[in-house]
Amino acid sequence: MKLSDRVLGMQESPVRKLVPIATAEKKKGKKVYHLNIGQPDIETPKVFMDAINNYDTSVIKYSFSQGEPILIDAIIDYYKRDGMSFEEDNILITNGGSEALTFTTIATCNPGDEILIPEPFYTNYNGFTSAVNVNLVPITTKAEDGFHLPKEEDIVKLITPKTKAILFSNPGNPTGTILTKVEMDMIKRIAIEHDLFIISDEVYRKMAFDGLKSYSMGELDGIDDRLIIIDSVSKRFSACGARIGAIISKNKSFTQNVLKLCQARLCVATLEQIGAAALYNMPSGYADEIKDIYEERRNIVYNTLKEIPGVVCEKPQGAFYVVAKLPVENAEDFCVWLLKDYDLNGETVMLAPAEGFYSTKGLGKDEVRIAYVLETEEMKKAMHILRKALETYQK
Amino acid sequence: MKLSDRVLGMQESPVRKLVPIATAEKKKGKKVYHLNIGQPDIETPKVFMDAINNYDTSVIKYSFSQGEPILIDAIIDYYKRDGMSFEEDNILITNGGSEALTFTTIATCNPGDEILIPEPFYTNYNGFTSAVNVNLVPITTKAEDGFHLPKEEDIVKLITPKTKAILFSNPGNPTGTILTKVEMDMIKRIAIEHDLFIISDEVYRKMAFDGLKSYSMGELDGIDDRLIIIDSVSKRFSACGARIGAIISKNKSFTQNVLKLCQARLCVATLEQIGAAALYNMPSGYADEIKDIYEERRNIVYNTLKEIPGVVCEKPQGAFYVVAKLPVENAEDFCVWLLKDYDLNGETVMLAPAEGFYSTKGLGKDEVRIAYVLETEEMKKAMHILRKALETYQK
Structure with a gap:
């Protein structure tokens, strides 16, 4: 009676595995500023609970496997306002982006x-894939390039007969990097030439700074048959605990x-x-x-980081994360x-600790991901700490 | 760009695949009595919404990956009242039993x-397993035996080096059959002798008729290391749309x-x-x-079925389903x-149609599953229809 290799081989969530230590310290009275997890402190818009309270809750019934029509229609409208047109059967509601x-x-x-994927990447992609015996093949990106993609030939040479898709989050978790139009066109070209699905995780879309725009892959022509957009209300509407996501294709x-x-698990x-x-x-x-x-x-996070001797990081363009190289040997120990x-x-x-966001062994050992999810005064205090x-640590 | 064999090989939910036809007919004005799905009409207890409305909903935050402590404690208490003792780390909260x-x-x-499984079985077990490349091996049970288990040697001969677990729902969906203590002991004996996990789906526990008791496998000694109980609020508390289940081990x-x-998908x-x-x-x-x-x-369903010439069925002992053989050639066509x-x-x-509840080809072709989930007057009307x-069909 042995557990499966696939579950034994899974890593613990690097975002959550230090939680027991934090919990123990908090019990002792220590205050912990949580920059480890993408849980915004911003209030969930009141329309969320209002809608629930106006709904007939006498029998909490199964929903449709595809999703509630009212939500599917709302998503169609939402994309329409951004110039993209989808139909009802293009959308499936899921338990979060996960x-x-x-x-x-x-x-x-x-x-x-x-599946090809730029690294560092959202660490739970490891879980989603390894649990179902699929291998992530990393396209390494570097802090000094602002975590932008390498040259086309460097990506293409990673493709094998087993490559089925290219997956990325844009704006990027954990990097905050936003793909340029040139990069998006390159992805499109590679996907068409090598017959791959494009899995575009856009849960941070619209969180773009410095006047930048984060485009959706849905705005590109010629990839309707191979594009799969992942969406979620968690970050954009500060409703992580709602666990509502969508597949759009x-x-x-x-x-x-x-x-x-969707039918097998009945509904969301x-x-x-x-x-x-x-x-x-x-x-x-x-x-x-x-x-x-x-x-x-x-700005608070980036400006503080730039002032700390030995810290290396690029200014993130979107989402609410930054990956920073710290002047320490092992970031997890730190x-x-x-x-x-x-x-x-x-x-x-x-x-x-950022090591878990890399697939290539040895990378990210001295890096951390910081989520800027606290209000400004708290954020300032946390960065000061x-x-x-x-x-102190360097002494 | 081809979809995976595992998804292409999945069957459509036999419980849900006729939904588009029903929807079309309802639009034309026809009233449809839904006996096809285990969606009870009974009101969800008001404590459910009261608890939500008393909760701080200003930020709908991520929960713990394992589950909310208040829910885990409630489940521990619930089992304690039934004479079973579990600890916090024995329980993981999931998106429904699914x-x-x-x-x-x-x-x-x-x-x-x-995985060994008595058939007919809850059809979505097919989905949960085939999506992750695991094969269900059926232990065929028959209407004339009240869908009780065959002899021990008939089960044992199905075991191969690849057999990892025995899975069953008790009380049974779709049969309504409740395992006897003798059957439970046999399962325990087989599991110990052949080093298998026991996956006991007990979402219908306590729904036992005629003075019968439906025992939990958790009441048996000597299987703590191999027993996995699946639970859910869907049926027992008429809260299917809440999608709250649990793994207990x-x-x-x-x-x-x-x-x-659980960590990879963050939380429920x-x-x-x-x-x-x-x-x-x-x-x-x-x-x-x-x-x-x-x-x-x-009683309404069973008594009506017994009066219809050509219908064969045993009196179900629990849950809220019955499998009936109809005097038709193809139950799905009907x-x-x-x-x-x-x-x-x-x-x-x-x-x-019950064919999808069988894994052995050809079985269940003339059978249907009826869910008795309507109040008595509606139920009587539906059975009369x-x-x-x-x-009419036989003419």
């Missing part, structure tokens, strides 16, 4: 197949087959879908307000030390 | 491994490894967990009330005909 990615992996890959064979996966929580529909229906001004808030926080052995007047910070902690 | 089964399959089986290596799968919807905790905390008298309601409906071509004063019934429809 399930969307799991289903997409199962439907595009057999065991042993491969014009490839009907793909969506029809993924619907079988009904009430949360009703609330999520109200979120997608909000005026587009909301996205700008949110973006401004994160841009201000980004993160544990921050929690267990350090405090500044009873306070410390929690970061995510980090700076002081690094001074 | 995700619990998917995670359990991934963690116990590699691609190509096998004392095998620490198993739960620790499944926690990695936060609000629904708060509501579900209130459901598990309800006084145990609620289960008896619900049981009495279903028992009355069971179900489609019921929806499209038949009505009695503008009304018809929707049933689930079925009887009249069969008369």
Whole structure:
């Protein structure tokens, strides 16, 4: 009676594995600023709960396997306002972006197949793929290039007969990098030439700073049959705990087959879908307000980091993360030390060691991911603590 | 650019695939009595929404990957009242029983491994397993034996080096059969002798009629290391749309490894967990009330079926389903005909063809599953329509 190789081979979430240490320290009275997880402190718009409370909750019934029509319609409208046109059967509602990615992996890959992915990447992509026996093949990107993609030939040479798709998040988690139009066109070209699916994780779309625009892959022509967009209300509407995501694709064979996966698990929580529909229906001004808030926080984090001797990082362009190289040998040891052995007047910070965001062994050992998800005063305090902690640690 | 064999090979949900036909007929004005899906009409207890409305919903935050402590504690208490003792780290909260089964399959089986299962079985077990390349090996049971298990040697001879677990639902979906203590002991003996996990889907527990008791496998000694209980609020508390389930096991290596799968998908919807905790905390008298309601409906369905010439079925002992052999050649054709071509004063019934509940080819072709999930007067009307429809169909 042995557990499966696939589950034994999975890594623990690098974002969550230090949680027990943090919990223990908090019990002792230490205050921990959480920069380790993409959990925004911004209030979920009230329309979410209002919609749920206006819904008939006498019997909490199964929803449709594809999703609640009211939510699907809201998503269609939302994309229409951004100049993209989708139809009802292009959209499947999922348990967060997480399930969307799991289903997409199962439907595009057999065991042993491969998916190309720029690294560092959202660490849970490892979980979604390895749990179903699919291998991620990293396209290494570097801090000094602002984590932009390497040359086309460097990507193409990674393609094998087992490569089924190219997956990326844009704006990027954990890098905050936004793909340029030139990069998006390159991805399109590679995908067409080598007959790959394009899996575009756009859960941070519209979180773009310095006047930049983050385009959706849905705005490109000629890839309707191979494009799969992953969306979610978690970040854009500060509703992580709602677990509402979506798969969006014009490839009907793909969506029809993924619907079988949706049917097997019956449906996504009904009430949360009703609330999520109200979120997608909000005026587009909301996205700008949110973006401004994160841009201000980004500035605090980036400006502090630039002042700390030995820290290397590029200015992130979007999302709400930054990957920083720290003047330490092992960032995970440092993160544990921050929690267990350090405090500044009873306070410390929690970061995510970045090694787990790389697939290539040895990369990211001295890097951390910082999520700027606290309001500005808290953010300033947290960054001050980090700076002081690094001074102490280096002694 | 081809979809994966595993998704192409999946069957459409036999419970849900006739939905488009039903929807079209309903649009034309036909009333359809839904006996095809286990969606009870009973009201979800008000404590569910009350708990959610009393919760701080200003930021809908991620929950813990393992689950909300308040819900885990409520489940521990619930089992304690039934004489079973579990600890916090024995319990993982999942997106319904569905995700619990998917995670359990991934963690116990590699691609190509096998799980034994009495057939007919809950059809979505096919989806949970084939999506992750695991094969179900059927232990055929028969209507004339009340769908009870065959002899021990008939089960044992199905075991191969690839067999990792034995899975069953008790009380049974779609059969309504409740395992006897003798059968439970046999399963225990086989599992120990052949070193298998026991996956006991107990989402219908406490729905037992005629004074019978449905035991939990958790009440048996000597299988703590191999027992995995699947639970859910869907049926017992009439909260299908909440999508709250649980994996319960004392095998620490198993739960620790499944926690990695939980971490990859971050968490289950936060609000629904708060509501579900209130459901598990309800006084145990609620289960008896619900049981009495279903028992009355069971009697209506069973008594009508026994009066229809050519129908073969055993009296179901629990859950809220019955599998009936109909005097038709192809039950799916009959179900489609019921929806499209038949009505009695503008009304018809929707049933689930049972073929999809069997894994052995050819079995169940003339059988349907009937879910008795409507209140008694509606149930009587629906069964009257079925009887009249069969008369017409046979002409």
